[in-house]
Amino acid sequence: xxxxxxxxxxxxxxxxxxxxxxxxxxxxxxxxxxxxxxxxxxxxxxxxxxxxxxxxxxxxxxxxxxxxxxxxxxxxxxxxxxxxxxxxxxxxxxxxxxxxxxxxxxxxxxxxxxxxxxxxxxxxxxxxxxxxxxxxxxxxxxxxxxxxxxxxxxxxxxxxxxxxxxxxxxxxxxxxxxxxxxxxxxxx
Amino acid sequence: xxxxxxxxxxxxxxxxxxxxxxxxxxxxxxxxxxxxxxxxxxxxxxxxxxxxxxxxxxxxxxxxxxxxxxxxxxxxxxxxxxxxxxxxxxxxxxxxxxxxxxxxxxxxxxxxxxxxxxxxxxxxxxxxxxxxxxxxxxxxxxxxxxxxxxxxxxxxxxxxxxxxxxxxxxxxxxxxxxxxxxxxxxxxxxxxxxxxxxxxxxxxxxxxxxxxxxxxxxxxxxxxxxxxxxxxxxxxxxxxxxxxxxxxxxxxxxxxxxxxxxxxxxxxxxxxxxxxxxxxxx
Numbered sequence: 001x002x003x004x005x006x007x008x009x010x011x012x013x014x015x016x017x018x019x020x021x022x023x024x025x026x027x028x029x030x031x032x033x034x035x036x037x038x039x040x041x042x043x044x045x046x047x048x049x050x051x052x053x054x055x056x057x058x059x060x061x062x063x064x065x066x067x068x069x070x071x072x073x074x075x076x077x078x079x080x081x082x083x084x085x086x087x088x089x090x091x092x093x094x095x096x097x098x099x100x101x102x103x104x105x106x107x108x109x110x111x112x113x114x115x116x117x118x119x120x121x122x123x124x125x126x127x128x129x130x131x132x133x134x135x136x137x138x139x140x141x142x143x144x145x146x147x148x149x150x151x152x153x154x155x156x157x158x159x160x161x162x163x164x165x166x167x168x169x170x171x172x173x174x175x176x177x178x179x180x181x182x183x184x185x186x187x188x
Numbered sequence: 189x190x191x192x193x194x195x196x197x198x199x200x201x202x203x204x205x206x207x208x209x210x211x212x213x214x215x216x217x218x219x220x221x222x223x224x225x226x227x228x229x230x231x232x233x234x235x236x237x238x239x240x241x242x243x244x245x246x247x248x249x250x251x252x253x254x255x256x257x258x259x260x261x262x263x264x265x266x267x268x269x270x271x272x273x274x275x276x277x278x279x280x281x282x283x284x285x286x287x288x289x290x291x292x293x294x295x296x297x298x299x300x301x302x303x304x305x306x307x308x309x310x311x312x313x314x315x316x317x318x319x320x321x322x323x324x325x326x327x328x329x330x331x332x333x334x335x336x337x338x339x340x341x342x343x344x345x346x347x348x349x350x351x352x353x354x355x356x357x358x359x360x361x362x363x364x365x366x367x368x369x370x371x372x373x374x375x376x377x378x379x380x381x382x383x384x385x386x387x388x389x390x391x392x393x394x395x396x397x398x399x400x401x402x403x404x405x406x407x408x409x410x411x412x413x414x415x416x417x418x419x420x421x422x423x424x425x426x427x428x429x430x431x432x433x434x435x436x437x438x439x440x441x442x443x444x445x446x447x448x449x450x451x452x453x454x455x456x457x458x459x460x461x462x463x464x465x466x467x468x469x470x
């Protein structure tokens with residue numbers, strides 16, 4: 001009987017890490033922060049941020065305990081046109097010298113059915129912090145060839161740039177920005 | 189109204205009309221009467237043009253502004269208060285210069301504060317010093333130059349700075365500087381209508397225009413990509429105008445010509461450098 005209880009205890013201890021929260025570092029090389037904005041109301045201009053970092057915690061047993069934190073270097077904005085990028089970094093838009101980073105920090109995570117999670121958090125951009133919600137879908141998880149373990153999420157959300165004080169040229173550029181977040185994390 | 193018409197109406201026509209109307213008001217009284225009041229109205233003409241343009245184009249910024257490039261909006265208002273204080277209280281010249289030095293240092297600190305944690309770079313300090321020097325220089329220039337000449341010089345200086353800023357990655361800073369140029373342009377027209385009257389108003393308008401343009405140049409240098417040489421040439425034009433008008437004080441006509449000439453030369457050189465650098469960068 002004692003042996004059976006001991007075995008049960010050991011089994012439960014071993015089992016706990018499998019369902020406990022797992023922390024992941026964002027792999028910048030395989031993660032993407034993309035955006036699009038309407039140009040002259042006739043087309044979409046697309047861009048991305050190349051330099052960002054962050055971590056996320058995935059708790060499959062209790063998704064509410066999951067968290068996401070991302071920090072983006074505003075200077076890394078890249079639309080494939082050096083002149084336009086210079087303009088986006090200027091005080092007309094991001095003012096990247098004053099506001100060097102934008103950050104997202106989750107405040108709640110809720111299961112949204114299947115592999116989807118509704119992540120709500122504070123987005124801080126250009127000195128303004130506002131809550132946003134993004135539905136992230138887990139794309140997959142698994143071992144990589146180097147012995148690590150990875151998982152990836154993707155989601156899309158819309159924000160109004162004017163809400164964050166990025167309101168110059170409203171007649172030329174749309175107010176709504178569609179942001180695509182595609183992150184791959186390496187388990188710590 | 190189309191976006192282009194709106195931008196022109198709000199960014200150029202409105203500030204020009206406001207400044208011009210203010211000068212007409214300042215020159216309604218008899219010559220020689222209430223010169224100090226006229227200087228305050230001159231200061232209010234440029235400040236009002238700037239505040240109106242920014243309000244119409246972007247709305248009233250929060251105080252304190254989140255984005256430091258909106259500080260000149262409040263500096264404009266503060267400069268009118270400084271002009272009013274100077275009109276009410278006679279102060280020794282050294283005290284007036286000291287006050288301006290302190291105000292320049294405070295303005296530079298407010299504008300540079302977000303980047304000071306990475307250390308004060310050589311050109312930041314130089315630009316802040318030039319801000320003060322341009323204030324003194326253009327103030328001296330206005331005192332010794334006929335009103336219309338002063339307003340033309342200010343319009344050229346602010347216009348060239350606006351062009352340089354717009355070519356250096358910030359249409360917004362260029363547009364705001366353009367509002368100063370439009371305000372000065374409105375003063376030129378009003379001065380011509382009033383047959384060259386308005387010297388006292390010019391003495392009040394010049395320091396405000398100098399500070400606003402210098403602050404925008406400093407912002408352009410630090411937060412956009414205004415070439416250092418462009419900013420230096422523009423500021424040097426303003427300083428040179430003051431120095432020449434002081435050196436040639438005994439030769440009024442020659443002083444006006446030489447100082448306006450160096451102001452125009454510095455302005456053209458600054459804008460040309462920004463244009464060349466912009467073209468080189470594709």
